[in-house]
Structure formats: C-alpha cells, structure tokens
Amino acid sequence: MPEFHYQAVSAQGREQRGVIEAASVPEAVRRLSAQGLTPLRLDAREVRRRTPLPGRRRRVPRDLLLQALAELLGAGIELGTALAILARTSEEPGLAPLAERLLEDLREGRSFSQALAGQGFAPDQVNLVANAEQAGRLAGALHDLAAHLERTRALRESLVSALLYPAILAIVALASILVILLFVVPRFEVLFEEAQGRLPAMTALVLALGHLLRRFGGGLVLLLALLGIAGWGWFGLPSSRRRLDRWVLRLPWLGEHVRSVEGARFFYSLGMLLENGIAAGEALPAAVQAVRNGVLRERLAAVEQQVREGGSLAAALLALEVFPARALQMLQVGEETGRLGPLATRAARHLAARTELRVRRLVTVLEPAMILALGLVIGTLVIALFLGIVSVNDLPLE
Numbered sequence: 001m002p003e004f005h006y007q008a009v010s011a012q013g014r015e016q017r018g019v020i021e022a023a024s025v026p027e028a029v030r031r032l033s034a035q036g037l038t039p040l041r042l043d044a045r046e047v048r049r050r051t052p053l054p055g056r057r058r059r060v061p062r063d064l065l066l067q068a069l070a071e072l073l074g075a076g077i078e079l080g081t082a083l084a085i086l087a088r089t090s091e092e093p094g095l096a097p098l099a100e101r102l103l104e105d106l107r108e109g110r111s112f113s114q115a116l117a118g119q120g121f122a123p124d125q126v127n128l129v130a131n132a133e134q135a136g137r138l139a140g141a142l143h144d145l146a147a148h149l150e151r152t153r154a155l156r157e158s159l160v161s162a163l164l165y166p167a168i169l170a171i172v173a174l175a176s177i178l179v180i181l182l183f184v185v186p187r188f189e190v191l192f193e194e195a196q197g198r199l200p201a202m203t204a205l206v207l208a209l210g211h212l213l214r215r216f217g218g219g220l221v222l223l224l225a226l227l228g229i230a231g232w233g234w235f236g237l238p239s240s241r242r243r244l245d246r247w248v249l250r251l252p253w254l255g256e257h258v259r260s261v262e263g264a265r266f267f268y269s270l271g272m273l274l275e276n277g278i279a280a281g282e283a284l285p286a287a288v289q290a291v292r293n294g295v296l297r298e299r300l301a302a303v304e305q306q307v308r309e310g311g312s313l314a315a316a317l318l319a320l321e322v323f324p325a326r327a328l329q330m331l332q333v334g335e336e337t338g339r340l341g342p343l344a345t346r347a348a349r350h351l352a353a354r355t356e357l358r359v360r361r362l363v364t365v366l367e368p369a370m371i372l373a374l375g376l377v378i379g380t381l382v383i384a385l386f387l388g389i390v391s392v393n394d395l396p397l398e
Contacts, residue, residue, distance in 0.1 A: 039077060053357060063147070067143070079138070101115075172374075185381075264348045266289075267347045267351065269290040270284065300322075327347040385394060
C-alpha cells in the first residue's frame, strides 16, 4: 500500500509530521481526519507516473479530479491546498498536470469556476461551481458534478463497448475480402488464362475486380483520404454542421437515438443545477448548452423565453415533440410537486437506460447479420473461383 508523508495540524493547533499508509490521497485525508488532524501537506513516498508523449495532453476523466477535490474539501482542506496535494501525489496519468494548471489559475487571481472554464469545462458545470462558490457549498457541488460526469462517461463507454465488436467484425470482414482479392485471386489468373472469354460471368467479375484493385488500389486509397479530409473540413463549417444535425434527426432509427442521448444530457444537467439551488431561469440556459446537436439546441433555446414568462417547462418541451413523452411526464410531475430537480435527473436516467437498451438490441441483430453477410461475400468469392476451375477442366484438350 502506498505511503504518504504528511504535515498536519491537531485540534489544539499543534503541528505534526509523520507517515501514513493509504490506498489514495482521499483515503489518507480521511484517516488523518479520523485521528483529529487537518492535513496541510501530503507527499507520496514513491509516485509512479507514465510520461505522456511530447506535445500531447492526455485526456483526463474529469470526474476523478472533481471527486478527489470534493473529498478533500469535505475533510476541511482549503481548495488551493487540495489542488497542491493532487498535483504532487496523484498517480492517475494526466490528473496531476490538470491540478497544477487549475492551481496556477487560482494563484493568478481567478476564481475556481473561471479556472474550470479555462480548462474546457462545459458552461453548465462552470455555472454550478460559480453558484456554489458564492453559497459556500463547493464540496457538495463538486461531488454532484463528479457524479454527473461519471454517469455521462459511463453512458458513452457503454455505447462504445456495445458497438466495439460489430466494428471489429466489419474491419475483419473488409480485411478478409481484400486478402482474397489481392493475394488469392491472382494465383488463379494463370490457371484461367487459356479460358478467357469462356469463364463464367461470376468468375470473370471477381477476376476483374481483383485486377482493378491491384491496379488502382493506391489511387483509390488516396482518393478516399482526400475525400475524407474534404468532408472533415466541410462538416467543420457551422452551416454544414447544422445541415448534418438536421439530416440526422430525420433518420428513422438514428434520429430517435440522438434525441434520447441529447435528452439525457439536457435533463442530467438541468437536474444537477436545480438540485444545487440554482434558479430555473439560470439553470435552463446552462442545461441547453450541454446539448451538442445544433438544431435541438436552437429549438430548446426557444423554450427559455416561454419559461421566463411563467410558462410550464414540461408543456413547452411537449409542444416541441422532441423528447419521449415518458420523460416529459416525469418533468411535469416534478413541476407539480415542487421536485423538478430530482424528477429531471430521473428522466435523464430513464432516457439513458432507454438508449443503452436500444443500442444493445441493435447490436444483437447486427452481429449475426454481419456474420451472415461476411459468409455470403466470402462464399460468393470462393464459389466464383470454384466455377472457374470447373470450367477450365471442362475445356476440350487441344
């Protein structure tokens, strides 16, 4: 178990130094607090960190940083000291540099919410921290924010894991087809030379396809790369991005999936902000910014004015016909009972579970369909070559 050198102050104000064993920094703080000590400094006796590649900033799970900060602040440690402890002792790759950057911003006179904004945290998260700073509830707000980020990350990772096997299967299928066309088919061309013009149409088509790939394969790869770069640049334009967002929402299955995912983001942010005491008039615009689809974001922004004029949020969202009715029913119950924050969070969980279930059902159908398609394609190629061999054997001897 790791050991930490500590410098702490007792309840009587006496300074103490020593070594304590703990699995992590927050655990060390909890153990010291149980002994009646307030940590001033913690240093890991031996910290092993993976060095990131030069010029590359590693992506850090932000919920880990916020959760660690929440535990340290809850133990009575000041924010600057907590960041300094994490910067010195964190073993999570990339977390220590992030803590150092936040600490540097604090030393330059910025508030913690401004420091988070400078590190790319979303507007709803920054607004939550800013209000918590003013109300003196930073530890609780960071705990809620960490839980919100962890739920969002868990949803994203579950969707990625569900689609990982079909993606690998598609790559293997493409690689298998290319190997057959580029390396197996050419070995049969010598055998089929004498039968040109008398080969079955399927065999001739496979031979022509293999020849086409060998001759123009490099140019085709280059063309696809150029098209990919051009498409990336085109989709980077705001007008193109908006057109793509609108087109995605119109697709039968994908559109509903996107609405559920964006709804989960919106309701998670809204519930988190409301449960931390932020007024609905301030929470709603911040929650809208959590939505990534530009068309949905514009439509949700139109709801803000109706809510400011005293209208019902659930009724306004229902009129948009964007989110599933079940989630909006929960929101309506929350408005009627004065529990809008908790019910918004429950609606978000409902949409997240619904999204994950739909994806897993799709994968359940997609996996056997892809295996069947791969078998049909490879089987067709093998049959084409076999028919060619049979036709050669049927040629009259000269």
